[in-house]
Amino acid sequence: MAQKASGPHAPPTLTVKGRNVRVRTIGAVVLAGLAIWFIAANTGSVAIRLWIPTVTLPLWAVLAVTLVAGMVLGGYLFRRRGRR
Template sequence: MADAPRPRRTSTGRGKVNPRWVVGGVLLVLAVIFILENRDPVGIRLIIPLVVMPQWAALTLTLVIGFVLGLLVSRRRR
């Protein structure tokens, strides 16, 4: 006697892990560790004034400025 075919189960998506959520979670954990490790205030001279801010804020600001400059340079090449 032949076995009857099993009915297919439709996936509701609950059991699957979205890779975007995994990458986002890892980046969130790394960002929190980065902030906790770099809380010391640092003085940064901006031409004339001396600005005191947490080190993580200075590094994040530098990253954002670099990202924007990279976008501007890449758009000119097109």
Template sequence: MTHAPGGRPAPKQRNEIAGVPIRAIAIVVIVALSLWFLFANLDRVKIQFWVFTVTAPLWITLLGTLLAGGVLGWLLKGRRMK
């Protein structure tokens, strides 16, 4: 344990809860909610593109949208950090 001047324990960092980073907690919560949402939508739906229509389980469509959003966020994060 690190100590602050005067021998007192250093205060916990604000970006941690019980030693676990808040970012990790947020990721776990978002993944759990996403999985719950995917498996709550198992019905088959018609997806109409410009030229053709596809019938597929809604969870596959939602998963594709989630993955596309994740890739887009990852790509935009890379641009922001430069």
């Protein structure tokens, strides 16, 4: 992998199999893979108290919902910040 730069303000990229890929994209893919692996490795059940009721769910489902909620919130904040 060779590092390429096309200008002083261009984002850092790496060449992977003949394609320029942003370093940020590679980092996001690695983090997503680790998150999926972590969710798949945690298969036990947990009890969660939602104000009044207590719900028992598999831990992987709780982690997946938390991951999706975090991604949605992060995407919303990223887009909102970009509009300024």
